[in-house]
Amino acid sequence: MALSNVVETPASGFNFENVSRNVALEGLLEGGHTKAPKPMKTGTTIAGVVCKDGVVLGADTRATSGEVVADKMCAKIHYISPNMYCCGAGTAADTEKTTDLLSSNLTIFSMNSGRNPRVVMAVNILQDMLFRYRGQIGASLILGGVDCTGNHLYTVGPYGSIDNVPYLAMGSGDLAALGILEDRFKPNMELEEAKQLVRDAIHSGIMSDLGSGNNIDICVITKQGVDYIRPYQESEYKDKRQRRYKYRPGTTSILTEKIVPLELEVVQETVQRMDTA
């Protein structure tokens, strides 16, 4: 239906029309007892280490929504490009969308220019995007990749700050993981040693932090390719279902059955010759 108070097509992008309504609703719902649902956060431990042959990224797999575990097998290591992967901590939807946008932009770039994107380009795009929204996008990311200039590991904060260091941990369990990394990191480590170190760092994050848990995912990026091991280690506290909870076919009895055949007739037939020259 055509509305007469719309005089211009609405602009695309973010729409702030409902903000004042939401603020007014916050306190009004049942005298302030009911609150709006909290967005799903990843309350995470993510870590990354630069080793001799490449970059090793690790993450846990728990996503929380308030005090409830919302997802036990959340994938926190996102694909950016064939030579770059990104771990995300913070609000789950924000990290997901931001890394998707980054990946799309880099794909367009590599199609246009015919080159593999460099890690610095990805970091700059992320930094521009996150700073533009002044931290309202709650995404703390660890970006790791191998390109023609070497192996790189960067962290991007939600307000757009970046840091380029050989080992990193982010998320709510970062202090525990950083302890392990600070203790045992050496420059130019071997791949297996680096994988073990990242695994231990995530494990200590899982043990010491409520927001991290369940399995550990590891992603190894080298010049030869990417090895995304999911899960690298399963949690020993996995629960087994006691019974089958699905209903057997025939549980609901059929009272009546009516079959109506659909009769179709050929109205028109056209043949188009395909030019296979």
Next chain:
Amino acid sequence: MNTRGLRSQLKDSVPVTGMGQQVGAYGVQDTLRSGFSSVKNELLPSHALELSEKNFQLNQDKMNFSNLRNIQGLHAPLKLQMEYRAARQIQRLPFLQSSHLALDTLKGNDESISFEDILNDPSQSEMVGEPHIMMEYKLGLM
């Protein structure tokens, strides 16, 4: 892409347009079309990003043109703005979908994806305007 490092060019206050209500005849708020208004809603932005997002593209363009003027001389932004104006005029009537293809190519929007391409796609907007009123608004008769 953003250009940075131009603090010397930015004046103390870049003029930003306010929230802007529907102004009817005689410069007064048009109650019939847009309902009652409160001064607080019109003057202050309700979200931290509202003003910044509204003027983001304008401010970026200002910064880029001023940078271009300093590097290449006055002719560079003048030529570019002439091309932008020409490209901006290639569009359909206001209530129809225009692709803005030339304008997007000039600005470089065809090589990047941002929230403007994903959220609130105008072709899928739930509200349709009345064609006559949109034409009148565009021609400035309203």
